[in-house]
Amino acid sequence: MAPAMLLSMAELPRAGVSLPAARAEDRLRAMFDANFDVVWRNLRRLGLEAAAADDAAQEVFVIAARKLATIESGRERAFLVGTAIRVAANVRRRRPRRDVPLDGEGVAEPTSRAPLPDEIVEHRRALALLDRALDDLPDDLRVVLVLTELDALSQPEIAASLGVPLGTIASRLRRARELLAAAVAERSAPHAGARRST
Amino acid sequence: MSECDVSRLWEEGRAEQPSDAARARALAAAALALTDGESSRPSDSGESEHVRLSRRAVRTSGAVAALALAAGVALVAAPSLRHRSGEITAEERAEIAIGGRARAVVEARSHLRWSAPDEVTQTRGNVFYRVDPGAPFRVHTPAGDVEVRGTCFRVKIHEGEMTGREMKAGAAGVLASAAAFVAVYEGKVAVSHAGQSAELAAGEAADMGARGVRKDADASAAERAFDEATTAEGDASDPTLAANRTLVASVGDYRARIERMEVERRALEQQLADARARLDAADGGPSAPKAEITQDEWKELAKTGTIKMRVPCSWKGGWWPPAKKLDELGLAPSDAPALRDASNRLYESSWAAIRPICEKVGGKDIAEKLGLDGCPNFIFNYLRGVDREGAFEQMRRVAEMRAGLRPTPPLDDPSLGPVEKVFLIMTGQQSAIEADLAQSFGPDEAHRLVTSDSFCAWSSTWNGPGPRRDAGP
Numbered sequence: 016m017a018p019a020m021l022l023s024m025a026e027l028p029r030a031g032v033s034l035p036a037a038r039a040e041d042r043l044r045a046m047f048d049a050n051f052d053v054v055w056r057n058l059r060r061l062g063l064e065a066a067a068a069d070d071a072a073q074e075v076f077v078i079a080a081r082k083l084a085t086i087e088s089g090r091e092r093a094f095l096v097g098t099a100i101r102v103a104a105n106v107r108r109r110r111p112r113r114d115v116p117l118d119g120e121g122v123a124e125p126t127s128r129a130p131l132p133d134e135i136v137e138h139r140r141a142l143a144l145l146d147r148a149l150d151d152l153p154d155d156l157r158v159v160l161v162l163t164e165l166d167a168l169s170q171p172e173i174a175a176s177l178g179v180p181l182g183t184i185a186s187r188l189r190r191a192r193e194l195l196a197a198a199v200a201e202r203s204a205p206h207a208g209a210r211r212s213t
Numbered sequence: 214m215s216e217c218d219v220s221r222l223w224e225e226g227r228a229e230q231p232s233d234a235a236r237a238r239a240l241a242a243a244a245l246a247l248t249d250g251e252s253s254r255p256s257d258s259g260e261s262e263h264v265r266l267s268r269r270a271v272r273t274s275g276a277v278a279a280l281a282l283a284a285g286v287a288l289v290a291a292p293s294l295r296h297r298s299g300e301i302t303a304e305e306r307a308e309i310a311i312g313g314r315a316r317a318v319v320e321a322r323s324h325l326r327w328s329a330p331d332e333v334t335q336t337r338g339n340v341f342y343r344v345d346p347g348a349p350f351r352v353h354t355p356a357g358d359v360e361v362r363g364t365c366f367r368v369k370i371h372e373g374e375m376t377g378r379e380m381k382a383g384a385a386g387v388l389a390s391a392a393a394f395v396a397v398y399e400g401k402v403a404v405s406h407a408g409q410s411a412e413l414a415a416g417e418a419a420d421m422g423a424r425g426v427r428k429d430a431d432a433s434a435a436e437r438a439f440d441e442a443t444t445a446e447g448d449a450s451d452p453t454l455a456a457n458r459t460l461v462a463s464v465g466d467y468r469a470r471i472e473r474m475e476v477e478r479r480a481l482e483q484q485l486a487d488a489r490a491r492l493d494a495a496d497g498g499p500s501a502p503k504a505e506i507t508q509d510e511w512k513e514l515a516k517t518g519t520i521k522m523r524v525p526c527s528w529k530g531g532w533w534p535p536a537k538k539l540d541e542l543g544l545a546p547s548d549a550p551a552l553r554d555a556s557n558r559l560y561e562s563s564w565a566a567i568r569p570i571c572e573k574v575g576g577k578d579i580a581e582k583l584g585l586d587g588c589p590n591f592i593f594n595y596l597r598g599v600d601r602e603g604a605f606e607q608m609r610r611v612a613e614m615r616a617g618l619r620p621t622p623p624l625d626d627p628s629l630g631p632v633e634k635v636f637l638i639m640t641g642q643q644s645a646i647e648a649d650l651a652q653s654f655g656p657d658e659a660h661r662l663v664t665s666d667s668f669c670a671w672s673s674t675w676n677g678p679g680p681r682r683d684a685g686p
Contacts, residue, residue: 039247040244040247040584041528041529041530043243043244043247044240044528045533047239047240047243048526048669049535051231051236051239051240052230052231055231055235056226056227056229056231059226059229060226065231068231069231069232069235069238069239072231072235072239073235073238073239073242073243076239076240076242076243076246077242077243077246079243080243080244080246080247081246081247083247138225138228141221141222141225142222142225142226142229144222145222145223145225145226148222163306164223164226164227165223165226165227166227166305166306166307169305169321185440189436189437189440192219193433195219196219199218199219199222203218
């Protein structure tokens with residue numbers, strides 16, 4: 016736990032510990048504690064692999080720290096999630112999505128339908144299936160579905176964040192759920208794994 | 214593959230956690246960005262650019278590590294408590310476990326109450342249920358009842374706002390009745406209202422209300438129709454409909470406030486009952502709080518002078534537990550202030566003890582900048598750099614005190630060294646907040662809370678120097 020290197024007092028300012036007023040720190044900390052996991056999970060389901068989501072989540076909070084004074088009180092999550100949507104889009108634009116299995120850990124498509132006892136493998140398979148199915152959705156539908164299912168924002172907040180009417184959000188959500196169910200069914204059909212494994 | 218299976222996939226998605234290292238790096242980077250304009254600057258493209266902290270960067274910068282230490286807050290999502298009874302007025306979407314075999318995804322503004330593991334009353338809102346096979350499980354709504362034995366289904370309640378069509382047709386009784394919509398994704402469901410009933414299979418739906426029970430063979434189409442009829446977004450400019458919606462919203466808000474007051478009343482009654490029970494049982498004051506790490510474990514740690522601790526979250530203002538955490542802890546929203554106040558008191562007392570040491574070692578400026586999160590790490594590392602043997606010896610003595618191998622002096626004992634004092638404070642924080650919470654919740658409940666995985670805390674281990682040289686083989 017203890018850091019490997021001792022830092023002298025002279026080095027502290029250069030290392031960036033000249034923190035501003037406690038209020039800003041406290042606010043940033045509260046924002047971080049309340050939202051980091053939500054932001055990270057949304058980034059994952061918006062198509063980023065775990066390592067990329069780590070970096071992107073870091074970028075989201077760095078942006079939030081820099082713009083802290085401009086973030087309206089009570090709108091912190093909306094700001095963070097809106098930023099996460101843009102950061103995820105940038106990452107995906109910069110780097111075409113690779114069709115790699117889960118975090119490069121070798122547990123990929125459910126090519127065999129035989130049940131595996133390992134819960135972790137099942138967990139990863141489920142996530143892989145979810146992500147593949149989400150990949151089949153158009154981006155505008157995917158964003159609404161992910162933000163809703165991962166409890167990121169309320170529907171009015173999503174509408175405000177995306178700049179579309181509330182009714183549009185409701186219809187996108189309905190359509191996204193239908194498409195996702197179809198995509199999951201397609202990808203988990205017994206022939207799907209066999210076809211992909213050949 | 215039904216919505217039920219998709220729901221399970223989302224459960225997996227919601228359970229996925231970032232690593233503690235990713236949290237620590239992100240918080241450290243954000244803290245640096247807050248303070249150091251050079252660490253983040255606009256790029257030529259106009260997009261924000263920031264210095265990304267790698268794992269190595271965190272390891273090799275003491276200051277960043279001190280900040281990262283603050284990010285070690287482990288809010289590990291534990292499986293929800295299996296509530297046998299409870300009530301929720303969801304301010305935002307929440308997932309809860311009911312009894313031993315049901316889970317409910319409760320959308321915002323929905324209200325749910327249950328006093329038995331297989332019987333729920335949903336007064337309003339939109340709730341998705343997944344019930345494992347077993348005895349009948351019932352959902353009571355204002356517009357009828359639902360009974361299942363093991364299935365996935367959704368219940369949406371419309372609180373009586375009239376549809377545009379009904380309003381224009383001159384129907385009377387703005388809030389005359391509620392309507393409930395039930396969609397079945399897996400298994401079978403029985404719905405009933407005012408003597409009418411229907412059996413629904415997977416893919417089917419029904420709506421219940423003043424017009425009786427109407428079954429529909431296509432759940433998706435029926436749900437779409439129900440949503441469209443109850444949202445009536447196309448008539449936003451119609452003043453009559455707008456007035457109707459305002460009235461319904463006002464009634465809904467009043468209902469929500471009454472429900473919240475009811476929840477708070479019950480919580481206060483529970484606190485009163487607990488207080489009475491404490492008074493009845495108070496024959497020698499509250500029992501001594503237990504430590505998370507047993508004395509036997511401390512004895513093992515003391516052999517190498519290692520310190521292990523679970524530190525409750527304590528920062529200025531205190532930890533304010535979100536609704537989800539309160540749910541996981543099995544607490545009511547009215548319990549949040551007690552947790553926040555205890556967390557704040559722990560911060561105040563710990564900082565009052567550690568701050569003078571930090572000021573002595575690094576100066577007032579450093580103490581102010583590092584705060585309670587960073588000072589312990591700074592003090593240890595600084596003094597270890599000055600006198601490695603001495604710092605480790607003080608650390609070893611604390612492990613031995615916690616193991617009961619040597620007496621523990623009071624914190625104001627002048628013979629205590631700075632490292633010794635800091636580690637005594639840090640290793641005593643869990644007991645301190647437990648004792649504080651015992652004043653509000655009683656000793657048993659306080660112990661359950663602070664040892665729960667859902668209680669905001671972080672764990673750390675400070676490796677000691679190894680066995681004493683004179684300890685023998």
